[in-house]
Amino acid sequence: MSLVYTEAELMLDHPGLAPHVVAGRRMHGGFRPDGSYQPPRALVREAALGAWRAALVERGGAPLAADSSLLGGVRLPNVEQSRVLLRHGLGETFWNTLTITGKIEARGRLLADIAFPSLAPHIVGDISDKAIGHLDKGLLKSHGWDEGGVDDIGAHDQMWFVARDLAFGEGAYPDVNPPENIARPEAGQRFMPELPPEIEGLLSLLMNLLVIEFRAEIGFQATQDILRTPDLFVDRRAQAEEAAEIVDRIRADEEIHVSSLRLYLGECAEATFRTVDGDTVSGQELIDRFWNGLVRWATVDQPSLVADQQRAVLHERVMRHPDGAAIWAEFEAAA
């Protein structure tokens, strides 16, 4: 199995797929002859990722460990609380979640739009036969296009908007923008002063992305559980089921993102980096230094800050309802 690929190869789609069309709109990926969903640009990309992963393991390395411990933290509203709101006709919260998720996905397009520095000059030895030697040869571009789309073919952002409109009907609630990010207190602080800032920036971006992508699964599963609740969206059951199917396709695409990010970081961990003062430092040490604090932030501190913020917004929204106090009590009981 080859370990060196051209960008053109890494961008190839599977041939002969039936087009992925939802509500008259062309989306990325397609359907195999058996009807199952095939993620986009995966013909060579997935096999290449598998080959690089096998080579990494063969050398004694491993993809960066990411397991369910990354899924911790409070979540508000939870699935049952969302159902309470929807049963009382308070659909705006779930609508907003779907809109905001789509808009955050759209931001992922920056992976395709930004020119990232090559890691090669900063690592001892040859990386041309590794995944991290291909980040700027199609891997990050494909990832960005999966999130934010290319040409007029819809990607994750459009898939969320279409799923939302299927469940609620177009324009059921006003458009909304993602809230201001709650920044990590350490934001802007240098963690890897041995490296040029743009290389630290790339490593920290990959780690941040992995955490975000991995944790997105919680929200995706919750969305599907809500959409598939039999006594919700009763006039639009078939559309709500289709919306849940679309989320399934997004999840299939995201699996490639999570496994590729774990691979890139596993390769970085086994590498030796060149420092700005002419010395070297182990990649493992650099990654551990950043990763542990990031995980603590993402699984403990940030979720509780976000939940507090959400609670205030939701309380105000529920209390505008004539039966607000009773609904809020029911909401709290579902925690």
Ligand SMILES: [Fe+2]
């Ligand atoms: Fe995505």
Ligand SMILES: [Fe+2]
């Ligand atoms: Fe993703």
